Amino acid sequence: MKKVLRIIKKTFKILFILAIVGIFYSFGYTSYENIKVSQDFKTFKNRAVYEKTVTLNNGMEDYKRHYYKVSRETSFELNDTRSVFRDDTEVKLGQKGDIFVTKLSPFKNVFGAHQFVSYYFGGHAAIYDGEKGYIEAVGFPDDFKEFINIIKDDGENVPNYSTTVNLNRSDYWTHRSLSVHEDNYYKYYYRPEVVGLRIKDVDSASIDAFVDNAYEKYEDNRLYNFLFFLDMKNKYYCTDLVSRAYTEVIHGESKGYAKELNDDGFITSVNDLILSKQTYITFIFEVKEENDEIVEYLYYLEDI
Numbered sequence: 001m002k003k004v005l006r007i008i009k010k011t012f013k014i015l016f017i018l019a020i021v022g023i024f025y026s027f028g029y030t031s032y033e034n035i036k037v038s039q040d041f042k043t044f045k046n047r048a049v050y051e052k053t054v055t056l057n058n059g060m061e062d063y064k065r066h067y068y069k070v071s072r073e074t075s076f077e078l079n080d081t082r083s084v085f086r087d088d089t090e091v092k093l094g095q096k097g098d099i100f101v102t103k104l105s106p107f108k109n110v111f112g113a114h115q116f117v118s119y120y121f122g123g124h125a126a127i128y129d130g131e132k133g134y135i136e137a138v139g140f141p142d143d144f145k146e147f148i149n150i151i152k153d154d155g156e157n158v159p160n161y162s163t164t165v166n167l168n169r170s171d172y173w174t175h176r177s178l179s180v181h182e183d184n185y186y187k188y189y190y191r192p193e194v195v196g197l198r199i200k201d202v203d204s205a206s207i208d209a210f211v212d213n214a215y216e217k218y219e220d221n222r223l224y225n226f227l228f229f230l231d232m233k234n235k236y237y238c239t240d241l242v243s244r245a246y247t248e249v250i251h252g253e254s255k256g257y258a259k260e261l262n263d264d265g266f267i268t269s270v271n272d273l274i275l276s277k278q279t280y281i282t283f284i285f286e287v288k289e290e291n292d293e294i295v296e297y298l299y300y301l302e303d304i
Contacts, residue, residue: 030120033271037103040274041195044281047071048299056091056296058176058188065091065296072301076200076280084196084282084300086130093174093283093300096130097207099197099242100173101270108185122270123191125239126168127214133169135214137241139224150223156234163224165217165236174285176296188294189287196283196300197273199246199261206249214245229267232257239268 048068055062067090072078082095094100102124105117117123126136141147141163150161176188185192199210217236225235236244243258250260261276262268273279283300 030271033269033275034119037271037274040281041284044070044284045299047073054090056176058178060178063176063294063296065298068297068299069302070299072304074280077301078304079201080198081304083303092171093196093285093298094128096128097199097202097210098128098282099125099199099273099279100128100134101125101195101197101239101273102173102191102193103195103270104185104191104193120269121267122239125242125270125273126173127211127242127245129167129211129215133167133171134173135165135167135211135218135241137165137217137222137224137236137238139163139226139237147226151226153223154234161223165214165220165222165224165241167215167218174298185287192287194285195274195281196285197279198282200278200280209249210246213248214241217241217245229257237268239270239273242273243268 045068048070051067051069053064053066056065057063084093084095086092086094101122103118104123105114105121106123107114107117124136126134128134141150141161146161146163150163153161172190173194177190179188199206202210223235225232225237225240227235228237228240232240240258243261247258247260257265258268259265261278262272263276264272274281283298286297286299288295288297
């Protein structure tokens with residue numbers, strides 16, 4: 001009996017040490033990623049030259065947007081002749097297959113959870129489909145009972161839950177809303193910082209396949225994956241949807257963690273999408289409060 005207890009004690013000691021090592025490694029690696037992302041943002045904005053300031057109107061009031069043009073310098077930037085904008089007025093951002101991300105979590109009023117999620121995983125990600133809206137996986141169940149039922153559900157059938165892959169037809173990422181929403185940052189804005197990404201050296205057929213694959217998940221009403229690193233066959237979380245949709249274009253059916261747009265091969269975070277060797281930044285959209293006025297700043301790749 002004493003021998004068994006010694007073995008159990010030793011086992012728990014080893015597991016405890018491994019857990020501590022894992023926590024420190026995770027924190028260290030995540031810190032490295034956050035520093036690298038900040039450096040990439042700084043480098044992108046350092047390439048920018050002030051272009052103009054435009055007065056916009058959201059239907060109720062005027063507001064300002066400062067435009068900063070970023071020169072195209074790398075081969076993948078020069079090979080991509082698509083504009084960052086989808087309209088001639090240079091107000092609406094994004095082309096088909098563009099990835100929109102934000103690092104800030106949606107839990108801005110929940111101290112601790114907001115900081116933890118923002119630091120380790122990021123806020124949200126979606127794919128612009130080029131026509132109808134943003135394909136995204138959302139995870140806000142109606143109540144705790146639905147939350148438990150979603151975890152239990154294998155996602156094989158088409159379930160009737162609220163937290164599924166969704167097609168959001170609202171241009172909410174970089175558009176000033178008409179009213180203040182309690183979940184918004186800076187009153188009228190979804191987030192104070194939004195980043196646009198594109199996949200490098202990708203042709204139109206691959207872009208179409210990427211969007212079509214994600215759209216199939218919407219049509220199939222696929223569930224949100226609250227377990228993240230488990231139960232991945234038929235369930236998705238936002239960044240996971242992006243990386244697995246492209247993985248399936250390249251490799252066919254994806255099993256487990258995505259092989260594409262996720263260089264570390266583990267849980268796909270917003271940092272993973274930004275730092276992937278397969279993506280590059282097309283714009284950084286920021287909102288700042290200056291002299292009691294909310295002002296937009298847009299750093300974007302110039303047209304060629």
